[in-house]
Amino acid sequence: MLKKALMCLGFLLMCMRPQSAIAESLDIYYFEYPPYYHQLANGQASGIIVDLARQVFAAAGVEPKFSFVPAKRILHEIQSGRPAASLGWFKTAEREQFAHFSLPIYVNRPVGVFFLRENEQRFRPYDTLEGLLQNGSFFFGRVQGFSEGALLDEMISKYQDKTVQVAADTIRLLKMLESRRFDFMLIPPEEVDVLLQAAQTSKDKFKLRAMNDIPQGNLRYIIYSKAVDPDLIRRIDQAIVTEIGMLPNGQ
Known part of the structure; x- marks a missing residue:
């Protein structure tokens, strides 16, 4: 009886652990676009925005699962209805019709x-x-x-x-x-x-x-399929503010 009681107590304690301690996984698509994101010889994702994203995801309790995907396929995957995201995209009215966006994660110098x-x-x-x-x-x-x-x-x-x-x-x-x-x-x-x-x-x-009518750099965002939980997006946004801060307005 004592052994059975201890097993039940252990199970209850596991259930009472904070959810934040359990990393939630998310598929992240990226393509070859150095210096922002690219694939190393060992198959690992690397780059300026990849490193920023890893920092943000860790703070948000998210485990990113990076997949190297050709650029022209990524937006198709975002529209497929599966929970997934991709890094470093510009926000446009057309894309907002089929996807959600994070707070800006990076701002370019002016093109x-x-x-x-x-x-x-x-x-x-x-x-x-x-x-x-x-x-x-x-x-x-x-x-x-x-x-x-x-x-x-x-x-x-x-x-x-x-x-x-x-x-x-x-x-x-x-x-x-x-x-x-x-x-x-x-x-x-x-x-x-x-x-x-x-x-x-x-x-x-x-x-x-440089051109005088291009005074600001572009803001880059994490783009999400609409199947991604809005609460998860909000959590990642909070981590962006904490780890990177609110970026200045750009294009």
């Missing part, structure tokens, strides 16, 4: 116009992106399906005939710029060195130029 240095004379008269696009003689390359942030997306949408959509990643985009398939791309300064290294090309070939 600049990235072009071949041999064309520096052509770009010299322009100090705004709008002016560059209005000129009509420049073609702009971007990864298909990617957002540049709400402000820039709205501006770029007026110049679809001068936009080259590339169904690939930023490495392929850079290679196409190097091959003169278009005249420029947009990139924040923190991405330049890592991208050039990944593309195995020289920094001396290119120039990054």
